[in-house]
């Protein structure tokens with residue numbers, strides 16, 4: 001949205017319309033580059049997007065805090081510092097929150113991949129030659145298991161990959177699953193096909209202890225934040241904001257939501273970066289329409305298949321596109337090109353500030 005406003009101007013600015021970006025920090029870390037940082041492909045801050053710069057270029061006021069409550073009827077949000085910000089139209093794109101403690105139980109060794117900045121900070125403090133358990137058999141867990149197994153500049157670590165009773169990457173094709181399993185075995189990553197749980201300070205899976213373990217990395221997908229439902233916004237049964245085909249709240253049409261925090265009610269849109277990014281321009285067009293007092297018209301329709309590229313941490317990637325699967329150095333180069341182009345686009349927009 002900020003990129004759209006930089007390129008096309010803030011809708012109705014001439015009529016005195018103002019916009020505010022409420023975000024916890026001046027940058028956004030692009031999660032797709034985090035496995036590459038762990039495996040030594042990128043510098044730690046390679047994947048940072050300059051939100052403060054984008055907001056400045058777009059003529060948007062920046063408030064560095066987080067939303068902790070929303071009153072959609074009174075049209076205001078409350079920040080962590082207790083400030084109340086009034087709005088006529090709001091767009092909520094705050095992503096999901098971690099669910100490690102609720103699924104596994106609490107433990108000082110537990111490191112949730114969300115929020116992603118907290119994950120990076122905790123991981124930096126992880127000792128050399130650690131025995132690490134990665135919990136969660138989705139694409140994020142697979143990439144982190146590969147990345148940690150090839151953690152840059154350290155002694156080899158031992159990685160236990162606990163991918164759960166549902167199996168490895170259940171939403172991907174058979175071809176992708178078998179290539180991933182083959183590569184995990186080739187890299188000597190220990191595979192455990194059972195649900196994990198921390199019981200009395202012991203990491204358990206399938207009725208047996210996995211100890212000793214130095215760090216427990218949870219890649220369990222995201223949960224919904226509590227404040228949208230608590231504020232009275234219509235949500236799905238998991239608490240994600242229910243939106244229509246125009247990304248508009250089904251209960252409060254002056255509120256929009258997109259990305260992992262939203263749940264489309266007219267069709268299934270998986271929570272992933274691919275869909276969050278593609279919904280962006282649609283959201284910008286619909287917000288612009290609402291700001292002009294028009295009806296939002298655009299809708300994001302996911303393609304039948306999306307391209308996913310899973311880095312193996314050793315210069316190759318496994319590509320998944322619907323039923324198709326492939327592996328090679330070319331896929332890693334394609335992933336780098338896609339990620340780099342995405343980041344470069346936003347860096348170019350703030351250049352010269």
Ligand SMILES: Cc1cc2nc3c(=O)[nH]c(=O)nc-3n(C[C@H](O)[C@H](O)[C@H](O)COP(=O)(O)OP(=O)(O)OC[C@H]3O[C@@H](n4cnc5c(N)ncnc54)[C@H](O)[C@@H]3O)c2cc1C
Pocket residue numbers: 022023024025027028029031032034035065066067068093094095096113114116140143144258259260261271272273274275276309
């Ligand atoms: C390690 C890892 C690798 C991944 N790799 C891929 C990949 O290769 N391809 C892919 O498609 N997906 C990938 N994903 C998933 C992808 O990161 C998410 O689906 C995507 O980031 C969702 O985008 P979003 O804009 O909805 O939320 P986010 O990217 O989570 O952004 C949310 C923003 O809102 C801010 N925020 C949070 N709470 C508040 C609040 N209360 N108030 C104000 N601001 C708030 C956050 O600070 C953040 O800036 C990966 C995820 C992880 C963890």
